[in-house]
Every structure is written in structure tokens, then in C-alpha cells.
Amino acid sequence: MRQLAGAVSVVSVGEGAHRTGFTATSVTSLSIDPPSLLVSLNRNSASWPIVQRYRRFTVNILSSAHRQIAETFAGRRGLRGAERYADARWQQHGQAPALIDALAVIECDLDEAIERHSHAILIGRVLSVSHRTGVDPLVYWQGDYRRLDTDADDQ
Ligand SMILES: Cc1cc2nc3c(=O)[nH]c(=O)nc-3n(C[C@H](O)[C@H](O)[C@H](O)COP(=O)(O)O)c2cc1C
Known part of the structure; x- marks a missing residue:
């Protein structure tokens, strides 16, 4: 899978003190009608119980300026949960936080989680x-x- 180039997103979940989120390359489009997408989430992640509780998540597609945010949400800077949102570029949007200067912000209801x-x-x-x-x-x-x-x- 190291050979599979992937766009990097942060999937944000929860609200207030229960906010957390994870860096993800597994975001994939599922259908246009209805508009839907897939994300694969490790069940050891702190985000998994929060997704189950709120049944909402937001995909923030990162720009090339967001490496540090990607590292934060991959857990590589030692920050956990709501601490990961200390960067001023986050705002509460619907139920989960949204990154103001993301390439795209896609707010989703959890239709189903297949373990x-x-x-x-x-x-x-x-x-x-x-x-x-x-x-x-x-x-x-x-x-x-x-x-x-x-x-x-494109030669
Ligand atoms: C580039 C990159 C892509 C990742 N993609 C995924 C992914 O698609 N799904 C996933 O569960 N974890 C993925 N991870 C790992 C999670 O970001 C990491 O395990 C998570 O933030 C740890 O969460 P926690 O500390 O909140 O438990 C990826 C990490 C990196 C650096």
C-alpha cells in the first residue's frame, strides 16, 4: 500500500471536550446519488467510540500547507483529543470541527459502520x-x- 498515493484528510469527530479526530488516507467516494463516501477507521483509535456516540463526522481534505496538522492528527506530536484543535484554523461547524482553510470540508451523517x-x-x-x-x-x-x-x- 506504500505505492498507493493518497490524498490526506483529517476526519474530525465529536464536540467540545469530546472532540478528537484522525489523519486518514482511506477516504474514498462511494456514490453520487445519494452523495456518500467511505472512511476506514482503526477500532483502536480514540475516534472510534466518539464516532459511535455522535454518529457524525467531518472530512477535512488537507492542502499542501497542512503537514503539521496531518502530523498532529496522526498522534505524532503527543497531543490527544481536543488538544489537537489548538490551531486557530479550526471552527465548530455543525457537530464536528471544520478546518477553515481546508481544500474541502465534507460533513457526514454516519449511515453505517461495518466492523x-x-x-x-x-x-x-x-x-x-x-x-x-x-x-x-x-x-x-x-x-x-x-x-x-x-x-x-501528461505525456
Ligand atoms: C498519512 C496517514 C494516513 C492515515 N490514514 C489512516 C486511515 O485511513 N485510517 C485510520 O484509522 N488511521 C489512519 N492513520 C493513522 C491515524 O491517523 C492515527 O492512528 C490516529 O490519529 C491515532 O489516533 P488516536 O491517537 O486518536 O487513537 C493514518 C496516519 C497517517 C500519517
């Missing part, structure tokens, strides 16, 4: 979408963050 192996496959029904243009995505490939080479021509 398989170590993970839960979250099926999210999209409630609202906002997005920005002219910003590059953050990409993860071979164990490191990358920028998309937007100058590459």
Missing part, C-alpha cells in the same frame, strides 16, 4: 460540502508527504 478485521468501514451520508479553489492537495506516498507536481504534462 471488519481491525477496522470499521464508515459509510458517510454527505450533509454539506464547502471547498476552496487554487490550492494544492497534500499527498502521502511511500511513507512521506508530497506535493502534487501540477506542472507535469
Whole structure:
């Protein structure tokens, strides 16, 4: 899977003191009608009980300026739960926090959580979408963050 380049998102869950969230490359589109998506979440994560409790989550698609936020929500900076939201770029939006300058913010209702192996496959029904243009995505490939080479021509 190290060879599979993926867009990096932070999935935010919960509210107030119960906020937490995780960095994810497993966000995938499921259907357009109705608008829905999938996220695969490790059931050892602190986010799993919060997702089950609130049955809502928000996908924040990160830009190339968000490496530090990705590291924070991957648990690599020692911050847990609501501490991960100390960055001023977060605002409460609906039920879960939203990253103000994210490439896109997709608020979802939890339709279903399918428990398989170590993970839960979250099926999210999209409630609202906002997005920005002219910003590059953050990409993860071979164990490191990358920028998309937007100058590459398609030869
Ligand atoms: C680039 C990247 C992608 C990740 N993708 C996922 C993912 O799709 N699903 C998941 O459960 N964990 C994923 N992780 C790991 C979680 O972000 C990490 O285990 C989580 O934040 C730990 O949560 P906790 O400290 O709140 O328990 C990823 C980590 C990184 C660095």
C-alpha cells in the first residue's frame, strides 16, 4: 500500500471536550446519488467510540500547507483529543470541527459502520460540502508527504 498515493484528510469527530479526530488516507467516494463516501477507521483509535456516540463526522481534505496538522492528527506530536484543535484554523461547524482553510470540508451523517478485521468501514451520508479553489492537495506516498507536481504534462 506504500505505492498507493493518497490524498490526506483529517476526519474530525465529536464536540467540545469530546472532540478528537484522525489523519486518514482511506477516504474514498462511494456514490453520487445519494452523495456518500467511505472512511476506514482503526477500532483502536480514540475516534472510534466518539464516532459511535455522535454518529457524525467531518472530512477535512488537507492542502499542501497542512503537514503539521496531518502530523498532529496522526498522534505524532503527543497531543490527544481536543488538544489537537489548538490551531486557530479550526471552527465548530455543525457537530464536528471544520478546518477553515481546508481544500474541502465534507460533513457526514454516519449511515453505517461495518466492523471488519481491525477496522470499521464508515459509510458517510454527505450533509454539506464547502471547498476552496487554487490550492494544492497534500499527498502521502511511500511513507512521506508530497506535493502534487501540477506542472507535469501528461505525456
Ligand atoms: C498519512 C496517514 C494516513 C492515515 N490514514 C489512516 C486511515 O485511513 N485510517 C485510520 O484509522 N488511521 C489512519 N492513520 C493513522 C491515524 O491517523 C492515527 O492512528 C490516529 O490519529 C491515532 O489516533 P488516536 O491517537 O486518536 O487513537 C493514518 C496516519 C497517517 C500519517
